[in-house]
Amino acid sequence: MHSLGRSSKLISRRLLCSRFSALLEAATHVISNSAGHKPRPYFISVVCGFPKDFETSNYKPGKYGEDSWFKTSTPNADVLGVADGVGGWRIYGVDPGEFSSFLMKTCERLVHCVDFNPQRPVNLLSFSYCELLEQEKPIIGSSTACVLVLDRENSTVYTANIGDSGFVVVRKGRIVHKSEEQQHYFNTPFQLSVPPPGCHHRVLSDSPHSANTLSFPVQVGDVILVATDGVFDNIPETLLVEILKEVEGVTDPVKLQMTANSLAAIARALSFDKDFMSPFAINARRNNIYATGGKPDDITVVLATVAV
Amino acid sequence: MSQSSTTSSEDGSKRANSESVAVDSVIDFKGKHFGLESTSEDSDDYLVSGSEGTMIDVERFCHADYRIEQYAHSVLDFSSQYGIDLSISYTAPNITGRPSKYPEYGDFPQTFAMRTYGAWWERAPSRLKEIQPQNVSEIPAEDFIAIFETYNPGAVIRVWAYTIAKTWICLWEDKEFYTKPLYIPSRARRFTPPLKRIQLPTKTIRLEFNHQRLHYYTEIDAVLLSGKKFNTRNMQHLLDYYERQRKGSILCKLQNMKFRPICRDNYQNRLQHFLMHDLDKFISVLSDVQIQSIQHQQQQQVQSPSTGEIKISKIGLKNMPFEIMLKIFSYLDLKSLFRVGAVSRFLYDVSTHPLLYSELNLKPYWHLASTELLSTLAKRATILKKLDMSWCGCTVQTISPTEFKKFIQQRGDSLTHLRLNSTKFLNASCIDTLGIVCDNLKELSLRNCSPSPPLLNFSCLANLKNLERLDLFQTVIESDLLLTMLENNPKLKHLNLGKHNKEYEFTLYLITLYALPAFCSVAVNMDDVAQHIAKYNKQLISLDMWKAHFLSAQGLLVLSNCHNLEEIDFGWCLREASLGDSLREFLTQCTKLKKLFLAAVRGLTDRDLEYIANLCPNLEQLDLMGVLGISKERYIDILQKCAKLQLLDLCFCDNIMDYDVALWSRTFKVDIKSCQVPNDFR
Numbered sequence: 004m005h006s007l008g009r010s011s012k013l014i015s016r017r018l019l020c021s022r023f024s025a026l027l028e029a030a031t032h033v034i035s036n037s038a039g040h041k042p043r044p045y046f047i048s049v050v051c052g053f054p055k056d057f058e059t060s061n062y063k064p065g066k067y068g069e070d071s072w073f074k075t076s077t078p079n080a081d082v083l084g085v086a087d088g089v090g091g092w093r094i095y096g097v098d099p100g101e102f103s104s105f106l107m108k109t110c111e112r113l114v115h116c117v118d119f120n121p122q123r124p125v126n127l128l129s130f131s132y133c134e135l136l137e138q139e140k141p142i143i144g145s146s147t148a149c150v151l152v153l154d155r156e157n158s159t160v161y162t163a164n165i166g167d168s169g170f171v172v173v174r175k176g177r178i179v180h181k182s183e184e185q186q187h188y189f190n191t192p193f194q195l196s197v198p199p200p201g202c203h204h205r206v207l208s209d210s211p212h213s214a215n216t217l218s219f220p221v222q223v224g225d226v227i228l229v230a231t232d233g234v235f236d237n238i239p240e241t242l243l244v245e246i247l248k249e250v251e252g253v254t255d256p257v258k259l260q261m262t263a264n265s266l267a268a269i270a271r272a273l274s275f276d277k278d279f280m281s282p283f284a285i286n287a288r289r290n291n292i293y294a295t296g297g298k299p300d301d302i303t304v305v306l307a308t309v310a311v
Numbered sequence: 312m313s314q315s316s317t318t319s320s321e322d323g324s325k326r327a328n329s330e331s332v333a334v335d336s337v338i339d340f341k342g343k344h345f346g347l348e349s350t351s352e353d354s355d356d357y358l359v360s361g362s363e364g365t366m367i368d369v370e371r372f373c374h375a376d377y378r379i380e381q382y383a384h385s386v387l388d389f390s391s392q393y394g395i396d397l398s399i400s401y402t403a404p405n406i407t408g409r410p411s412k413y414p415e416y417g418d419f420p421q422t423f424a425m426r427t428y429g430a431w432w433e434r435a436p437s438r439l440k441e442i443q444p445q446n447v448s449e450i451p452a453e454d455f456i457a458i459f460e461t462y463n464p465g466a467v468i469r470v471w472a473y474t475i476a477k478t479w480i481c482l483w484e485d486k487e488f489y490t491k492p493l494y495i496p497s498r499a500r501r502f503t504p505p506l507k508r509i510q511l512p513t514k515t516i517r518l519e520f521n522h523q524r525l526h527y528y529t530e531i532d533a534v535l536l537s538g539k540k541f542n543t544r545n546m547q548h549l550l551d552y553y554e555r556q557r558k559g560s561i562l563c564k565l566q567n568m569k570f571r572p573i574c575r576d577n578y579q580n581r582l583q584h585f586l587m588h589d590l591d592k593f594i595s596v597l598s599d600v601q602i603q604s605i606q607h608q609q610q611q612q613v614q615s616p617s618t619g620e621i622k623i624s625k626i627g628l629k630n631m632p633f634e635i636m637l638k639i640f641s642y643l644d645l646k647s648l649f650r651v652g653a654v655s656r657f658l659y660d661v662s663t664h665p666l667l668y669s670e671l672n673l674k675p676y677w678h679l680a681s682t683e684l685l686s687t688l689a690k691r692a693t694i695l696k697k698l699d700m701s702w703c704g705c706t707v708q709t710i711s712p713t714e715f716k717k718f719i720q721q722r723g724d725s726l727t728h729l730r731l732n733s734t735k736f737l738n739a740s741c742i743d744t745l746g747i748v749c750d751n752l753k754e755l756s757l758r759n760c761s762p763s764p765p766l767l768n769f770s771c772l773a774n775l776k777n778l779e780r781l782d783l784f785q786t787v788i789e790s791d792l793l794l795t796m797l798e799n800n801p802k803l804k805h806l807n808l809g810k811h812n813k814e815y816e817f818t819l820y821l822i823t824l825y826a827l828p829a830f831c832s833v834a835v836n837m838d839d840v841a842q843h844i845a846k847y848n849k850q851l852i853s854l855d856m857w858k859a860h861f862l863s864a865q866g867l868l869v870l871s872n873c874h875n876l877e878e879i880d881f882g883w884c885l886r887e888a889s890l891g892d893s894l895r896e897f898l899t900q901c902t903k904l905k906k907l908f909l910a911a912v913r914g915l916t917d918r919d920l921e922y923i924a925n926l927c928p929n930l931e932q933l934d935l936m937g938v939l940g941i942s943k944e945r946y947i948d949i950l951q952k953c954a955k956l957q958l959l960d961l962c963f964c965d966n967i968m969d970y971d972v973a974l975w976s977r978t979f980k981v982d983i984k985s986c987q988v989p990n991d992f993r
Contacts (some may be wrong), residue, residue, distance in 0.1 A: 112399055112421070130397070136886075137400045138420055139937050140963045141913055199939070200914040201889050 043155040044223060046081040047256055048074050048307035051263040052233075053271045055301050068301035070231045071103040071146075073111040080121035082114050083305050084150040085168050087231040089194055092144045097199075102135075102144030106195070109134045110150060121154040122218070124163040129211035132195055145196030145208070149182065151229050153221065153309070160221050163214040166192035167232040173247040174225050178240070183215055184232075189290040192232075224252035225309045233302035234266065236283035237273040254310045263306040270304075273297045380537040383407045387515065390702070390733045390759055391785065393424040393528070395810060395858055401530075410459040410533035416499040418962065418986050422461050422530035426784075426809070426857075428522045431932060431958055435906045436877040437805045437853035442699040442728065443672035445644045456482070456516065457503045457537070462530035464500035466520040471678065473515035479678030482506040488521065497526075527962075527984050629657050636661045645676065668692035674730075677702035681709040689718050697728035701756075704736035712738045723748040732758035732782075746771025756782035758807075772796060780805040784855070787811060790836055797843040804850055808840065809857040809880070837884070841866035845873060853878035857908070860884065864893040871900035882910035882934065889914045898926035908934035910960070920945040924952040934960040936984075942966055950979045960984045 054060050054068025065071055069088035076082065086106050088099035109131040113119060120126060127150050135142050147166025154161060162170060162182065169182030185193035193213060198206035221227075226247045228234075234243075246269075250262045273279055274297035287294035386403045394402035400420035405411075411421045432438065458467055468485040483504040516536065522529055628636075640648060640661055652662035668691045673680050680703035704710040715736055719726075726749045731737060737760060752775050770792055778800040783793075784807045797803070837859050844851060851873045856862055862884040870876070879901075890912075898904065904927050909915060915938045923933070924945070930953040935941070943966050950956065959981050961967060972985045 109399070116399060116404075134398055134400055134420075137394060137398045137883075139401075139418065139911065141911075141937050141939050143939075200887075201916075 042223075042311040044153065044158050044221065044309050044311050045076070045155065046074075046083070046153055046227070046307040047254055047259060047310050048081070048083060048305060049256060049260040049263045050074065050303070050305050051260070051267040052301070052303040053267055055299055057271070065107065066100055066104050067303050069100040069103060069146075070233070070301040070303040071100065071107040072229075072303050072305055073107040074305060074307075075111050075114050077114060077119065079155055080114070080119075081153040081155070081307075082110075082121075082124075082127075082150065083227075083229045083307060084110050084127075084148065085229050085231050085303050085305055086146045086148040087166065087168050087233075087301070087303075088144060088146040089196070095199070097143045099144050099146070101142055102197070103146035103148075105135060105138075105142055106131050106146060106148060121152045121156075122159075122161050124150040124152045124161050125211060125214050125216055127152075128163055128165065128195070128214060132211050135197055143197055143199050145194040145198075145206070147192050147194050147231075148214075149229055151227065158220055158222075159218055160227070161216070161218040163211075163216050165209060165211065165214040166194050167235070168230065169232075169235060170227060170229040171243065171247070172219075172221070172225055172227050173244060173251065174222065175251070176244065176248040178244060179225075180217065180219050182217065184235075185213075185215060189287065189292065221309050223309055223311050226251050227307045227309070228266075229305040229307075231301065231303045233274065233298070233300035234270045234304060236286075236300065237270045237281050237297045237302075238266070239282055242269070250306070250308060253308055259306055259308065263304050266306070267302050267304045270302045274299045274302070380535060382409055383516075383534045383536075388733070388735075391426040393426055394420075406531050406534055408533065410461075412461050412499075413459040413501065413532045414499045416461060416497065418462055418528070419530065419532075422532045424462070424528050424530040425520065425522070428463070428525050428528045430523050433523075434957070435853070435932065437807075437855070441672070442697045442730070443645070443670045445642055456506060457501050457535040458518065459499070459501055459532040459535070460529060461499045461532045463497070463525050463527050464502060464529065465495040466522045466525055466529040467502060467504070467518055468521045469517075469519035470504060470506065471517040471519070472509070473517070474509070479517070480507075480509050482509070527986075629655070633661065637664060637666055640667055645671070645673075663691050665691060665693040669694050670697040671695065672699040673703055674699050674701045680704065682711050682714040685710060685714050685718050689721050692722055694725055695722045696725060698726060699728075699730040700734060701730050701732035701758075702734070704734050710736040712736050712741050716741050716744045719744045719748055725751060727751055728754040730754075730756040731760065732756055734760065743771040746774045750774060751777060753777055754780040756780070757786050758782055758784040760786045773799060776800060778803055782807040783811060784809040790839065793840060794843050797840070798847045801847055802850060803848045804852045806844070806848070806851060806853070807855040808837075808859050809855050811837075811856075811859040837862035838866035838869075841870050845869040845871075849873055850875055852876065853906075855880040856884055857882040857910075858884070860886070863887060864890045867897055868893040871897040874900055875903065876901040877903045878906040879904065880906070880908040880934075881912060882908050882936075883912075885909075885912045885914060887914055889916065890919060894919045895922045895926070898922050902926070903929060905929055905955075906932040908932070909938070910934045910936040911938070913938060915941065917942055917945050920949060924949040927953060929955060931955050932958040934958075935964060936960050937963040939965050943971065947975070950975055950981060956981050958982050958984075962986045 050072055052067035052070065052072070054066075054070070056068065060068065065073065069090055070085065071088070072083075072085045074081075074083045084107055086103035088101075088103035090099050092099045092102075106128075110127045113127055113130055113134075128148055147168045149162070149164040149166075149168040149170060151160060151162045151170055153159075160172075164170070164182045165185060167184045167186060169184065170180075171178055171182075172180040187193065187207060191207065193209045194207060195211060196206055196208040198208065228243075228247060243266075246262065246266055250259055253259055253262075273281060277296040279297055280295065281297040283298040284294045284296060383406055385407055389403040392401065392403045394400045396402075399405065401422070401424040403423050405421055406423040412419045456470060460466075468488050469481055470483045471479050472482050473479050483506050485504075516534070518534070520529065631639075636658075640651070643651065648662050648667065652659045668688065671688060671692060673684075676684075680700065719741070723745070729745070729749065729752055755772075755775065755778060770789075772788075773792060773795045775796065776799050778796070779802050781796070781800070781803060782805075793808075837856065838861070841862065844854070849872060852875055854870070854873075854876060855878075857880045860883070862881065864885060864887060867881070867885065867890065870879075894915075907923065907927065907930060915935070917940075920935075920941055923930070933949065933953070933956060941964060946959075946961065946967065950959070956979070960983075961972070962984055964985070967985065969985070972983050975981065976983045
């Protein structure tokens with residue numbers, strides 16, 4: 004065991020400066036496990052989704068219509084994120100997807116910065132927001148956002164959520180954690196926004212610090228779903244749990260991808276179903292709005308399981 | 312075939328000219344073998360022999376055939392960047408790691424961009440005159456380094472490496488930079504200059520840029536180093552060897568020669584005797600020999616076909632009057648001046664005359680500047696007027712702050728121009744001394760002088776009362792001190808407060824966006840400065856507040872008191888919704904305006920552009936980058952009414968097409984910048 008440790012140091016010194024860092028990580032995984040260190044969990048994650056205008060649009064990586072997502076990992080953390088651009092900007096000639104796309108891409112870049120703190124995903128959102136203002140090309144629009152970070156050191160997930168996107172954690176067939184929807188009023192979620200100059204007063208703009216933050220420990224085999232409101236407004240919770248509990252403890256990414264695909268497909272099918280009482284319709288009725296059927300919207304599904 | 316080998320190490324630092332970036336990596340260069348006879352093959356031992364220039368076979372220090380490629384790991388230092396400190400857009404850290412946008416071409420925020428471009432700043436009213444311009448010339452100077460340029464390539468002019476022997480060596484220099492016109496197609500470029508082969512492993516790369524001939528900002532995505540890995544176990548031998556080398560070639564030869572003079576008894580007496588009696592005879596015999604040989608030569612000349620009387624003149628350089636010699640030497644750069652002083656006593660006397668040292672520019676010699684140099688210069692420069700020590704002392708602590716302080720104390724009282732941009736040897740007592748001793752200062756430039764954590768206390772600068780130019784770009788000083796300095800210097804003509812914001816202000820700025828009243832008082836920082844300027848510095852000609860956040864329309868309004876303003880840069884300021892009448896008021900009062908930069912002032916409207924067109928007849932440079940919602944007619948209006956316009960920056964503006972820009976550029980003879988970045992940047 005001792006020589007194994009020493010040889011691992013030699014190997015790591017040789018490999019440290021080369022491109023084989025992935026190999027190194029796998030090697031240290033094996034070695035550290037055999038040396039009895041604490042197990043470090045990681046995400047096996049997949050993505051699927053449909054833009055609202057699926058039949059007529061082209062696929063663009065990282066976006067589904069006005070929704071956007073990212074997933075990345077560092078040696079210490081795994082990060083997932085989704086953002087839903089507010090569609091109302093279209094009538095002002097602004098592309099709503101630009102804002103959410105920029106937000107997610109900048110979050111991804113920030114994760115790889117030196118000062119990334121896995122325990123404060125809110126910082127990701129606020130710095131990403133500040134970066135928006137430092138762009139030469141002016142970016143206007145607004146979007147909701149949800150960022151989820153797994154800190155490998157202590158097997159804890161830290162989340163930050165603004166608006167009506169969200170996440171759900173399923174363990175042993177039950178939902179153990181989920182995010183709360185933040186809305187000002189019906190169909191108007193909390194949103195990060197950069198209005199055009201002169202329109203500050205007319206536009207809803209929420210601070211990144213108004214995000215809901217949650218943190219909780221996770222166990223191996225937990226299923227985590229991060230999605231935009233296209234999923235949560237169309238799939239009832241019971242159906243969601245039914246689907247998600249199938250993949251508990253699954254480490255095969257192909258199986259996971261199949262589940263994610265079916266989730267997205269179900270959401271899309273239900274959204275165009277005119278008679279189905281979707282959660283959106285139920286919510287609308289609670290607010291004295293007579294609505295039936297699903298809500299056609301962009302659908303983004305980021306599905307992950309925790310493994311060691 | 313350039314077979315430079317690079318050894319892997321952790322960091323990278325880049326330095327750039329107006330910009331520099333330092334990248335750490337240990338670079339080991341395989342040298343040529345000139346008649347090298349190595350008698351030992353043992354890797355722990357080496358013997359060097361050879362006729363000229365001893366070279367060492369460094370190859371044996373490398374791991375055989377293990378080539379690696381590495382990208383820059385971290386940035387040690389830079390002299391300017393376009394983005395603000397905590398941002399990841401257009402900042403220096405973007406040059407580390409793999410290239411993110413290459414081979415795409417365009418203006419991407421994921422790259423490293425610098426503050427200025429082209430020759431436009433030389434044409435502005437605030438242009439600087441180089442101190443001792445004859446110093447800035449080409450430096451004589453021969454695996455690979457690849458620089459990924461994604462926008463407007465062609466700015467790199469020198470590549471330096473910092474060796475283990477603690478010296479900087481220039482690996483490549485663009486010798487034709489000043490003579491040949493630049494043509495590089497507008498495409499992303501992976502630039503691999505041919506590097507000079509050196510024998511030393513190095514740990515740091517520095518890039519120097521000169522953007523004079525560039526059309527627009529240049530942006531760099533990554534720096535790649537490739538080569539062989541250096542075996543650090545043998546480093547000590549190499550270091551010792553080069554330590555010995557540094558002592559000088561004669562000493563080295565002596566050491567190698569194992570020379571021991573054989574002295575007879577009482578040699579001391581004999582020496583004295585010789586010096587007292589025989590030396591004069593010796594010299595006269597020598598000069599006789601010399602005269603004879605000259606006569607011999609002249610006789611030969613006389614014998615050759617002549618066109619008339621040949622004047623045999625014995626007048627040479629050493630017969631010139633002293634003043635003529637001074638005039639001739641005043642054209643020499645500093646290095647040549649020192650060299651010429653080593654020729655003879657007479658030339659030494661001329662070359663050390665204080666009149667030749669009234670202006671000193673040590674910026675081109677940043678890699679050689681040391682404490683010894685400073686003390687030597689202190690002895691000669693008794694009437695020092697202008698001093699430029701920019702870039703000296705960076706990452707290599709060869710100038711001690713105490714020595715600099717002594718230098719200033721001795722020679723600082725006659726200083727009128729002082730430039731200490733990007734220096735790393737300044738500490739609190741240096742600044743104190745500056746403030747106390749140099750009260751005749753007319754120009755003070757302290758660009759990029761705030762290391763983090765900030766350790767400089769600038770309060771003694773409040774003593775300076777004669778300032779005409781103050782440059783604090785990227786340097787943060789306490790606002791009280793700044794206000795006091797503004798009050799004390801009514802003759803101030805040029806002021807640069809670009810990027811004048813502390814780190815924490817970045818997050819506070821975020822909070823002020825949500826108009827939390829509790830924090831508003833911090834937000835009016837620059838407005839205070841503007842008020843002071845309007846009250847005390849009415850002679851101001853140029854003001855640069857680029858990215859000095861927290862300037863509001865109110866500040867703009869009060870600045871209209873400075874009627875002499877010719878140049879103003881409000882880029883990335885004035886973030887509020889609309890400027891109201893402040894711009895109109897300002898333009899009405901400041902009619903001499905030649906340069907107006909309003910990049911990313913998003914609140915500009917058609918009306919504001921109307922004012923610009925109607926109220927600025929003398930306008931030469933106008934920057935409207937990133938301003939949305941302006942109609943095409945306004946641009947045409949400006950182009951028509953501002954007859955002297957030379958530069959118009961319309962990047963990221965809407966409502967204009969490429970053919971519009973081309974047409975306007977031809978019709979009005981104005982350099983118009985525009986670029987369209989694809990909407991979905993990755």
